[in-house]
Amino acid sequence: MRGKIGTILILSLLVLVVASCGCAENTNQQAVQNSSTMLQNSNIVQMPDMLGRQLTVPAKISSVVATSPPATILVYMLAPDKLAGWNFKNNFTQLFMDENYTNLSVIGGWFGTQTGNYETIISVDPDIVIEGYTTDGQINEAIERRQESFGSIPVVGINGSIIFVTQSDPTIEYVGKLLDCEAQAEKLIEFRSSILNELNSTVKDIPDDEKVRVYYAEGPKGLMTDPSGSQHSQVIDICGGINVADCPLTPGSGMTQVSIEQVMDWNPEVILTSNPQFYASVYSDSLWESVDAVRNKRVYLAPQNPFCWIDRPQGPHLIIGTAWTAKMLYPDLFADMDLSGLTREFYSEFFHYELTDEQLNTLLNPAAEA
Structure with missing residues (x-):
């Protein structure tokens, strides 16, 4: 009888050990995964923005609008074919830009003395809207206003430090992951680093x-x-x-x-x-x-x-x-x-x-x- 009880206890312990290993493995996998989580519907992903807000965004983002020029230019530099419109466009006889991008609509935004128009931005049907540096009040309050007005279109908050030359790397890296262009983001970070290192070592x-x-x-x-x-x-x-x-x-x-x-x-x-x-x-x-x-x-x-x-x-x-x-x-x-x-x-x-x-x-x- 004692032998049977001992065997049962050993088997129970083994079950607990295996279960705990499985839990630990799952926890580690979640930690290793990018901060986004694929939902049962593989067309959407849960992820935090740079302000810590939990969002549900399309797993495949193909159309992006940003509400101010710093973020818009970043999208253009990293994933130009996903950019849905410009906040403004310089008036040159010949713009040094491919016509695929010069032909994009000017949709305005919130920057300088400019106030954006929600209906205009919604009309280009973006998958997401990126909100970063803004002149429209505090960023957290501005994003909440944007999200309410844009309805079901996710508003992704990024770090306003994108306006500062020496502080942009985290935002470049984040947007690279967001738009599935990490290699291009890394290339830009390396280009920036090579120039800043040369400047610093020369002028310091x-x-x-x-x-x-x-x-x-x-x-x-x-x-x-x-x-x-x-x-x-x-x-x-x-x-x-x-x-x-x-x-x-x-x-x-x-x-x-x-x-x-x-x-x-x-x-x-x-x-x-x-x-x-x-x-x-x-x-x-x-x-x-x-x-x-x-x-x-x-x-x-x-x-x-x-x-x-x-x-x-x-x-x-x-x-x-x-x-x-x-x-x-x-x-x-x-x-x-x-x-x-x-x-x-x-x-x-x-x-x-x-x-x-x-x-x-x-x-x-x-x-x-x-």
């Missing part, structure tokens, strides 16, 4: 008294600017320049008004601008003639096509603008940087466009067309 040891003094000229008269610490002037900080603007930082849209007397007092060695009108007039404007940057012909217009390289919009494309900025500020230190090669590679890999020699020259030497 420049003594403060040898750093280039830079003014960021905004607006048609060049008398609006953004000081150090602004998202709009971040490329100057990243590239080891001293932003001379000693003025308040205007939150959000930036562009603090200053006077020509202030600029003359700051007397920058280099002026960067993204405004073609200012660039076309600065060398002939007597108000600016005494500024060192003007006297020494060191006013530089940032490349603009299809998006400005240094500001407005912010986004993951600004990485090529940091390389350009470094070359403008410290041409001797970055003499070996092949900006033409980097530009061709960037446009081919991430803007999905093969530049001609003439187009490359137009981008990097805007004085030739001014």
Whole structure:
């Protein structure tokens, strides 16, 4: 009798051990799996967004809208054929972009002073809407408003740090997984890393008294600017320049008004601008003639096509603008940087466009067309 009881106890213990192993195995599999979970209906997936909200999204996402330019440009760079529309479109005679993408509708969004229209966005029938950096209040509140208004279309929240050049990698990685383009996301992260590493290693040891003094000229008269610490002037900080603007930082849209007397007092060695009108007039404007940057012909217009390289919009494309900025500020230190090669590679890999020699020259030497 005791023998039978012992046998039963041993068998019971074995059953418990096997069951616990199975539970542990299942737990480990769940931990190893991506944060998404396939439901019984294989057409949908449960997953968290970057704000921790649990969502149900299509397992195969083929059409995406983002509500502001930084996220829209990221989708374009990673999965262009899934982009359903633009927030805005620059007005160039020839946009350096494949017609498959230039022909996409402009659907607006929430950015700058713009307010989106829900019906317009719903009309392009996206599988998901991506919400990231927004000027429409706090992000959590904005997303809840979006989700209520978009109804059954999932609104996926991403990290607003996509607007900062040095902080974008987690968002790039997340969107790569979301849109099933992880290899492209990794390629972009590696491209970014190679440029940022070169910049950091080159400028980190420049003594403060040898750093280039830079003014960021905004607006048609060049008398609006953004000081150090602004998202709009971040490329100057990243590239080891001293932003001379000693003025308040205007939150959000930036562009603090200053006077020509202030600029003359700051007397920058280099002026960067993204405004073609200012660039076309600065060398002939007597108000600016005494500024060192003007006297020494060191006013530089940032490349603009299809998006400005240094500001407005912010986004993951600004990485090529940091390389350009470094070359403008410290041409001797970055003499070996092949900006033409980097530009061709960037446009081919991430803007999905093969530049001609003439187009490359137009981008990097805007004085030739001014």
